[in-house]
Amino acid sequence: MKPTAGRSQTGMFTASEVEVQTGVPATTLRQWERRYGFPHPVRNASGYRLYSPGDVAAIQYMQSQLQSGVPAGRAAELTVQATRPSSSPAEVPVAAPPPAQPEGRGVARWSALLTDALLASDTDRAGAVLAGVHAHLPVEDVMTGVISPTMVEIGARWERGEITIAHEHQATAYLRSRLSALMDVAGVQGGCGPLVVAACAPEEQHELGLMMLTLALRRRGVRVAYLGANVPLGDLAVYARQREARAVLLALNGTWALDATRAHLRDLDGLGMPLFYGGALLNAEPILAQELGGQYAGPDAPSAAQQIAAALLGSPAIPPHPSGGSA
Template identity: 30%
Template sequence: MTTEITPIATDAPLPDLLGLPISTVERETGLGKDTLRVWEKRYGFPAPTRDAAGDRLYSTEQVQQLKLIRRLLDGGLRPGKVVGLSTRELQALLADNGTATASYLSKTNSMDRSVDGAVEELLATIGSHDPQALRHALGTAQMRMGLAPFVTELVAPLTIAVGEAWAQGRFEVFEEHLYTDVLTGVLRQAIASLTPQPVLQGPTVLLTTLPQELHGLGLLMVEALLVLEGCTCVSLGTQTPVTDIVQAAQAHRADIVALSFSNVHKASAVRTSLRELRALLPAATALWVGGSCHALHQMPLAGVSTVQQLSSLQPLVAQWRHAH
């Protein structure tokens, strides 16, 4: 069920005080400043006003539309198909994709009825605005299931479900942020409590995202699974420039650089950045990429390994060890 958003009255212009600066819009939507400017020029949307200094200000309605657009991009649609559509049209597209999304989750995450029910229960807990209850529920599930199944069978579909609930108006941004913050704490605690694997050797994996990629929860999920495999993980967080990634990989003697991408990037920009990074990294340093960005799966790049699913990490690590 979708929630209709009441449009902001248009009989009078919005005062500047009600507009949001571009830095806030970037943070709230996950869409980079450059992307917003390109769309403004190419599609005529968003259409910000200007303050006295000439800086862009975005109305709350446009920000809501941008959030919906981001969800559709994460689902595989191209900007030309969705940028500029009304809130109602964007919500209709999300509703149409709901059945396909549920089918995809069922296939990729092997969600049985018990896990599906657990996702719904956790969504309700998020909506109750009780961080302690959410932390207890996630922590209990992690201890009961074990870290690897917790990440692949529960957290992965739950994260997508939270995004869909937000896009459909069931959750507000602060509720999505609450989920991310609590889950980050649970995963960090679980990773810290793991007993080191003295028998296994390597690899050392450097984890990060490229500039304008604000989403770091996927990196943390990957880190949890890699640590379980005995890898040494070095996380730089999000939005690391290519040259800094190369310097960090050299400083930490990384065997593998692992990057996460959502679908907010243009395919050409993703490929250009990966080619540049691949050329700058030593040939012996592997480059792994994954995420919802469809450009990663459309045209394989030489020297770049694409992680199709979280379950692919274990055989990739085993393959690296066998080769070394």
């Protein structure tokens, strides 16, 4: 399989974030771009380079060739060949350009466009909206300013009876797939940073917020073993100890998860590592974290990731550049 097969070509990672993921310095990336013609970053509205998941895959492929002893020039040739589209020029589909940044209401307008596309079951249009917003905003701003409000709005419409649960499930499945792809590219578990085990509490099925926090942590150099929805606390504790994790992150979004968590909280006795709590329920009642024997992570994915990373790395973690990172 080609290194870029199935990978999005949307620019979404800054040079510094790619350096964390691949170990390739930003200066080397620029040298490869000038000398070999890859990767192919785009520029965001502030002029900073943004690399796509396909770019990251190509960079990793180049690294694997170099680590195998292949000379740089030959490694670059192999990378270009491996990432070249297999279709003839006439067969290569031309993607529609992403929409221009909406006027008025800023980020809220992006969220409204995404909500409308998802509720119309138009995933092509939803993809175009996300491609456009990624060209204008850093990934974490996309999560907090576009994806999160979209999730809240869709949930509110379901509660008001304006849409069916089928609409909500389809929208959630689509956003889950997009976040999962970002999580995969943002960093694997085999790095050298501290390991956090992230899971939804028992009876908790809503996992998109935890996925966003996982993504934010990985972008800060923290390894995350993501376990997903509805994880029994006893199994979570066993897994965390076996993996020699440095911390556990547990998400609760409603009272349906609180009762089940309290009922099995003793399974976390003697965990021997920090226990962080997050999710909508904790945002509404942060004091619950202390009651449950842990600490409140924070109100959103970037701030929670910042707090957890700082605690585990032993010094204040440096957040991504607000305008997109190094150029």
